Amino acid sequence: AQSVTQLDSQVPVFEEAPVELRCNYSSSVSVYLFWYVQYPNQGLQLLLKYLSGSTLVKGINGFEAEFNKSQTSFHLRKPSVHISDTAEYFCAVSGAGAGTALIFGKGTTLSVSS
Amino acid sequence: EAGVVQSPRYKIIEKKQPVAFWCNPISGHNTLYWYLQNLGQGPELLIRYENEEAVDDSQLPKDRFSAERLKGVDSTLKIQPAELGDSAVYLCASSQRTSGRLSYNEQFFGPGTRLTVL
Numbered sequence: 001a002q003s004v005t006q007l008d009s010q011v012p013v014f015e016e017a018p019v020e021l022r023c024n025y026s027s028s029v030s031v032y033l034f035w036y037v038q039y040p041n042q043g044l045q046l047l048l049k050y051l052s053g054s055t056l057v058k059g060i061n062g063f064e065a066e067f068n069k070s071q072t073s074f075h076l077r078k079p080s081v082h083i084s085d086t087a088e089y090f091c092a093v094s095g096a097g098a099g100t101a102l103i104f105g106k107g108t109t110l111s112v113s114s
Numbered sequence: 115e116a117g118v119v120q121s122p123r124y125k126i127i128e129k130k131q132p133v134a135f136w137c138n139p140i141s142g143h144n145t146l147y148w149y150l151q152n153l154g155q156g157p158e159l160l161i162r163y164e165n166e167e168a169v170d171d172s173q174l175p176k177d178r179f180s181a182e183r184l185k186g187v188d189s190t191l192k193i194q195p196a197e198l199g200d201s202a203v204y205l206c207a208s209s210q211r212t213s214g215r216l217s218y219n220e221q222f223f224g225p226g227t228r229l230t231v232l
Binding site: 044092106 | 154155158159162170205207218221223225226228
């Protein structure tokens with residue numbers, strides 16, 4: 001079985017500052033890792049994913065994440081945030097292979113202020 | 115191309131009443147998922163369909179929840195009777211197997227139905 005822990009429930013940050021949203025996972029098998037963003041009253045949108053290969057993954061909107069197998073982490077980073085990045089961010093894991101469901105963390109609320 | 119469509123977007127009902135949610139996946143997507151998202155939590159899988167077959171319904175509370183995906187396209191999730199604790203957002207997602215060495219299905223999510231049970 002897999003599980004996901006998002007270490008921060010809320011992250012306040014000023015515009016143009018860097019940000020890191022932390023995610024740790026637990027699994028006894030190979031996994032795929034994902035970050036999703038959810039804007040108010042909208043569905044989830046995929047930011048980026050790690051399936052295999054390079055441990056540094058780049059996604060949309062300037063976000064990137066690094067897979068660290070030894071620390072079982074998949075932290076999300078952005079060097080300079082904008083007001084429009086204010087949203088809920090979810091880390092998710094699935095077993096490696098097609099069709100398996102996603103296991104989500106509880107989410108991190110990123111609040112960007114000017 | 116249209117995304118995953120869900121209706122209604124919002125629903126308010128009295129407890130013990132029945133309620134139904136509808137989902138139309140992206141055209142050509144054979145896998146359909148229903149997730150439950152409680153306030154302040156991440157989504158949790160309720161049921162997954164491969165075409166018209168429910169292949170994972172282990173988390174669906176079968177005493178009051180039911181789902182169907184006739185003809186392997188759109189799907190309906192029903193609650194009867196609804197309880198106060200069912201107030202949540204119900205998300206539908208769909209996916210299609212990608213080709214290549216890594217077998218992976220990217221899930222596309224609809225906007226969800228926000229249910230309030232009074």
